[in-house]
Every structure is written in C-alpha cells, then in structure tokens.
Amino acid sequence: MTIVANKPEPIIYELSSPGRQGAALPACDVPITQLPNHLIRDELKLPEVAEVDVVRHFTRLSQKNYCVDLGIYPLGSCTMKYNPKINEEAVKLPGLTGIHPYQSADDTQGALQLMYELQEMLGEICGLPGVTLQPAAGAQGELAGILIIHAYHKARKDTKRKKVIVPDSAHGTNPATSSMSGYEVVQVKSDARGNVDLDELRKIADDTTVGLMLTNPNTLGLFEENIRAVCQIIHDAGGLVYGDGANLNAIVGVARPGDLGIDILHSNLHKTFAVPHGGGGPGAGAVMVTKQLAQFLPGPIVVKGRLMKRPYELAMPRKSIGRVKSFYGNFLALVRAYVYIRSIGKEHLAQIAEDAVINANYLLARLKGVYKAPFGNRVCKHEFVLTGTPFAEKYGVHTLDIAKRIQDFGYHPPTIYFPLTVPECLMIEPTESESKQGLDEFADTLLKIAEEAKTNPQLLHDAPHDAPITRLDDVKAAREPVLCYRG
C-alpha cells in the first residue's frame, strides 16, 4: 500500500457569494404576509450558494470520510461489518417507505407481518421468546431491560433490591444504564482468564441484588466460560441476568443466550444484523426476554390477530413498562435486519459467528508475537485486545500514536484505550466481512508500524501525516466541543 505524500487541500467552508441562489421559486400566487418578528432571526447568516455549490461541498466532505464500503473498519466493540446492498434495495420498496405510522393495522398488514416474523426469528435465535422491537439502540435496549427487571421485582413486592452487579469487563453502557435507572452499581472483578471471578461474585450477590449485567462475549472478546455458574449464583440470590448481546455476531446460530441462563438480552440489530449505524444512528436494539418476563415488555408489539382479515395486530403487553420510543422503533432499520436474516437463512446463520471468530483469531495469531496480547493464550471470539505497553515503555510510542499512524495507510484505526482494564489498549474487531487477503494486508501494516516505532518513533508521534487535520487536542474537543460552524 502506498502512502500519499502530498498534503490534501483543506476543506473550504466559506462558499457564500452575495446574490447566489440555490432554488428558483415560481412567482408568488398567494397574498404576501409578513412573518411574525420573533420568527425572523437576522443574526443567522445563511450562506448564499447555488445548488451545485452545495452538492460539491458535501460530496467533497463525503470523500474525506472513511467507511466500511472502502475497507476494513476494525473498530472493536462496534462491529463495523459490511452491510449488504440488498438490504438497501428492500428499504426502497414504496410499500415500506411510503407508509405512515398513523395508518391503521388493516392498512399495514405487510409491515406488521415483517415485524412479527422478525420478533419470532430473534426470539428463536436468542432462545428467549418474548420480543420487543421498540428500542432505537443497544443502550436504549439496556435501559428498557433494567426497567423490565425493576417491574419484575416490583410485581413480586420485592422492594429491598438496590444493586446491579457489573463485571469490570462490561461495556460502559452497562454501569451507565444501571445507575441511570437509579440503582447502585457494584463491580465484580475478572479473574486471570478474563472470566467473572466466581468467588468474588458469590461474596457480592445477596438478597439486595437486582441482577447482573453481563456483556458476553465481553469487551476483551472472551466468551464467559462459567456462564451457567454465573447465572446460577444470581438466580440463587433472587436476581435476574441481563445479557448485553451487542456482540451476538460472535455466537449467533451457535449458542442461544436463553439456553445459557440469560433472562433478558438486547441485540444491536445494527451490528449483528448488518444495519448501517455510522454517525450515531438510526439503530435498533431489540430486547428478548423469557416467557415469564414477556408481560413487562415495552410495546406495542405485534401479535397474531384474531380476525381472518387482519392476521396481525398491535398489542400492549399486560404489565408493560410502557413505550420507550414513539411508534414501532426504527422501522426501516428493522426491515434491513429482517432482509439480512432471511437472505442468509436460518441454516447458515452460524457461518456469521464462525467467520467472525476465525478472522479475529487469525489476526490475533499474526500480531501477538509483536504486540503483546494479554489474553493471547485463549481463543478469542469476534474481537481481541492488544496492549501497546512495550512500545510505550521502550520507545515512548503510545497507542494513540499507533492509531494515528494507521490512518496514514488508509485504514480506520481500531478502538483504543478501551476496555480500561487493559493499559495502552488496542481493541480490534475485523468482523466476518474480511477476506484472508484483507486481513493479511492489515496485519502487515500493523507489523510495519511496530517496526517504525522502534526505528523512527517521531514518525508515529507526528502522525497522521496525510489527513486534512493532523493531531487534535482530543481532550479539549470532548470537553469544549464546537459543534456549530461560524464563518
């Protein structure tokens, strides 16, 4: 792969030219009235640009972007896999794009059938028969899940439960969700193999335990080897087990969370089931629960109708926690997930997990001799973690430098400094989309960068060399974001 030597032109934002117009309106054929003064904001300096200026500006911006349609996007924990284009064909069907959420069930039987079948498929894939498609993202699914657990304990008049146990290898949204729901978060440590430490868990779980939130496979890319024992300890204490199923692509078609003891699970349909989710959405975080918990699901959900002429209906579960999203969730995200599952077919779903796992293990095997892999002695699932500590200690090259240098080779960097339990962490998820050739090219690049760290650390400190903007002050950007352009 070649490195472009010339610095790209910076993007010019100030394109406004007095008098230039983007739209030609026909002559006014209604009486002209004055807008109320409070609606007129003179301070808004709207750019005066032609349509072609706008199109070129945004096209130029889009070409600066990196996306999964350009190359490997190994952003661990985010499952940036290829989203097949047939999904996009389906969402363009006028019968799906043209319907309105206020249309009656009689009018929208096709859409309801699709949602019903998706509920059924997800229930079967996860081994948890109650399903809601409402949540718009994984984190929202988690919130719905904890509210369901809350409703379950309340219905049993068990009000002394106050704490949610969260392993230190959990995704950050798990403790955030628990605390947002008003519960105390109690952390349980991982053992040397990266599993939940069972002795610690036994000490913590008691009759004040609401439940446990378990990311499995966890953020180290490891499958919880003692999952049945973990669930048993929580159930014995009277709590429920919430499974963070964002990493379902590592086990889909091979293992069903419900069979392992999980009571409630969300799946990021926008990850495992190939719905685009760059730029913050829109996603879909379906929640699956045991039969016993189905009465608490947020609704409406789709049920089989009683009338021949209306086979599908919307219904609110008996003790529903209520709505968590307007209408029925992000419908077109659901359509994409449905098409993905149907086009792969039930009998081939396991191939997703097998390919995701073999790709991650292949890349790990190629890198672990040079980059240190803290759990390199275990088979990983869909992703794995490396630590850049040796480079930091020997050459003063940090993980951030490595990530920035990766950009010079035309790749999106992996997730860095997460999970927090691994110092100088690089978290890599190649996904099942990549060919061996693609994996080899990426591995060669990382090995080359490791060599550069030794021989020319400054090259890494100054990277990226090739981007319109080089090093940003990441902390300042997060603390004092400037989200609005002003000329």
Ligand SMILES: Cc1ncc(COP(=O)(O)O)c(C=O)c1O
């Ligand atoms: C393990 C895990 N849990 C939860 C989430 C949150 O999902 P979302 O971004 O859809 O809210 C993510 C997102 O990347 C994740 O990786």
